Amino acid sequence: MTSTRTGFGRILVFVYGVFALAATARALVQLATQASKAPVAYSLSLFSGIVYIVATWALATDRRRVALVTIGIELTGVLVIGTLSHPSDIDRASVWSDYGNGYGFVPLVLPFVGLWWLWHINRPQRPMLG
Amino acid sequence: MTALQIVLSAVCVLLAVWLVVLIVRDRQPDDYLYAALGLLEVGLVAQLVIGLVMVSGDHGGVNVAAYVGYLVGALVILPIAFVWSVGERTRSGTGVLLVAVVVVPVLFLRLHQLWGAK
Numbered sequence: 001m002t003s004t005r006t007g008f009g010r011i012l013v014f015v016y017g018v019f020a021l022a023a024t025a026r027a028l029v030q031l032a033t034q035a036s037k038a039p040v041a042y043s044l045s046l047f048s049g050i051v052y053i054v055a056t057w058a059l060a061t062d063r064r065r066v067a068l069v070t071i072g073i074e075l076t077g078v079l080v081i082g083t084l085s086h087p088s089d090i091d092r093a094s095v096w097s098d099y100g101n102g103y104g105f106v107p108l109v110l111p112f113v114g115l116w117w118l119w120h121i122n123r124p125q126r127p128m129l130g
Numbered sequence: 131m132t133a134l135q136i137v138l139s140a141v142c143v144l145l146a147v148w149l150v151v152l153i154v155r156d157r158q159p160d161d162y163l164y165a166a167l168g169l170l171e172v173g174l175v176a177q178l179v180i181g182l183v184m185v186s187g188d189h190g191g192v193n194v195a196a197y198v199g200y201l202v203g204a205l206v207i208l209p210i211a212f213v214w215s216v217g218e219r220t221r222s223g224t225g226v227l228l229v230a231v232v233v234v235p236v237l238f239l240r241l242h243q244l245w246g247a248k
Contacts, residue, residue, distance in 0.1 A: 006218060006222075007220070007222050008222055009222075010214070010215075010217070010218050010220075010222040010223060010225070010226055011222050011225040011226055011229060013214070014211065014214055014226045014229055014230075015229060017210070017214075018207070018229070018233060021203065022203070025199050025203065026196075026199075029193075029195045029196050029199055032195060033193065033195050033196075104236075
């Protein structure tokens with residue numbers, strides 16, 4: 001029985017989980033220690049963390065519609081924030097700033113991989129990779 | 131990076147190679163691999179203790195919350211990866227461990243950068 005959490009999905013859920021933890025923890029530290037510096041950017045940071053948390057949960061529990069919506073928001077977020085933000089704003093950065101440059105551009109690649117995975121798993125059943 | 135971080139990074143590289151070999155040959159991790167992961171985790175606990183001592187002393191304006199965050203992150207990633215990995219005993223389950231041992235040195239790099247930015 002295929003699910004969004006089996007096979008390649010097992011690795012994908014873990015990577016999403018790492019980013020959920022990284023983005024949320026980063027935002028909480030920013031908001032707790034220097035909230036007045038850039039409240040909008042840090043709130044955005046927290047928003048991205050929450051998006052990753054929901055996407056992780058949806059992929060881990062095979063909720064495909066929720067996964068699709070959250071990964072869609074994630075893709076929009078990294079493209080919009082990536083275009084609007086500048087590399088010089090290091091102090092005010094979120095995971096999505098500069099297309100995720102501070103995270104090896106994984107935040108830019110991840111939503112595409114997520115969407116591919118959802119598309120792949122929704123196709124008519126075929127033998128799957130372990 | 132500290133000497134401990136360099137040693138632990140080397141262990142991560144060795145573990146990554148080991149895991150790639152297991153994935154390519156479609157073999158399941160054995161007790162030796164789990165023992166090596168356990169040893170790495172012991173090293174990460176030591177790093178947490180050393181790190182906490184460092185930030186509690188004269189740290190010259192390092193972002194303590196962020197620094198401790200990365201220390202704790204490095205500590206929890208292997209146990210979480212282990213639990214998630216054994217839920218599916220396939221190549222993908224082993225792949226989860228591979229992601230974890232690749233992420234740990236990245237966290238070391240961040241710790242190093244944070245300490246240098248003081």
